[in-house]
Amino acid sequence: MTDDLPQPRPDLPAAAETEIAALVNRAAKAHGPVIKALNAVGGSLESRSGALPDRIRGVLDAGISGLLEGAYRTAGAVGSMPKLPPARDWTHRAAAAAGGAMGGLGGIGTALVELPATITLIFGAMQRAAAQEGFDPASEEVRLLCLDIFGAGGPGRADDGVNTAFLGTRLSVNGVTLQALIQRVAPGVAAVLGRKLAGQAVPVLGAAAGAGINYAYMSYYEEMARVRFALKRLAEAHGEEVVLAAWRERALPLAQR
Known part of the structure; x- marks a missing residue:
């Protein structure tokens, strides 16, 4: 059995x-658990997302680039970066859940208002992971x-946890401009956020859905x-190719299950 395990590289x-x-x-x-539940009812959520009113769908598709650029620029100003608790403190995830609940209280209207804050909060959490x-x-x-x-995936995809395309091919973005990157990732982000809005579409009931989805998305x-940033650190220390080869060797069997 041990012969099937990845062997150390010299x-x-x-x-x-x-x-x-x-x-x-x-x-x-x-x-x-919440992500697994979302995957289990993914067909229903996708159907509801696709059934969002054309006006709402248009607002989401047209506005996501601006929301992403806004989060990017806000994150560049150290003084205005989201003040998140220490990494081992779960309260920032609770804050995201509270925001989702507030956004879902009034249905799709309040969910749209809450969306920029959620994006900024999640973006700040990723920055903290980098730090x-x-x-x-x-x-x-x-x-x-x-x-x-x-934009490279989302919690609605069943294989994202070990998706080699997500983590195994792009540890840097050298030479990529902001606008080019936003154009590339915006459709995927819009799809993920469309599922979130669909879950919050029913007033009051949407509050519970919004809390659970926000908590799950923040965690994810x-x-x-x-x-991603740990792999980048390892790649800078030992070389990108060897680190990515080791990642793929261990991740691929899980992805094929």
Whole structure:
């Protein structure tokens, strides 16, 4: 049986191999109970998202680029960065849940009003994950990577926890401009947020859905950012190709289950 396990690489320290294995497991576990529940009813949510009024769908599709750019620029001003509690404190996730509940109280109208705050809060959580791995959270590269993480998938996809396309091919965004990146990621972000709005569409009942979705989304994106920036740190220390090869070798079997 041990012959089937990934073997240590001579050009990658055993400690790095162990950390990569832990990161693969961390990414897979990012799908908590609420995320699994969202996946289980994904067809229903997708149907409701597609059934959003054309006016609301148009507002979402047209406005998402502006929301992403706004979050990016706000995150660059250190003084205005979201003040999040320490990493081991769960209260920031509770704050996201409270915002989702408030957004869902009045149905789709209040959910749209709440959307920019949720995006900014999640973006700030990803910046904090970067800081924990030794990167400057306000730097242009980190903020671009946060956008890339936000748009490279989402908690509605069943394989995102170990999706090699998500974490295994883009550890940097060198040479990518802000507008080009936003154009690339905006459709995926709009799809994820469309599911969120669909869940909040019914007044009062939408409050409970909004709280659960916001909590789950905050947890998901923060965890995936921790994985992404940890891999980036390892890549800078040991070389990108060898780190990505080790990631793919361990992540692929999980993705195929």
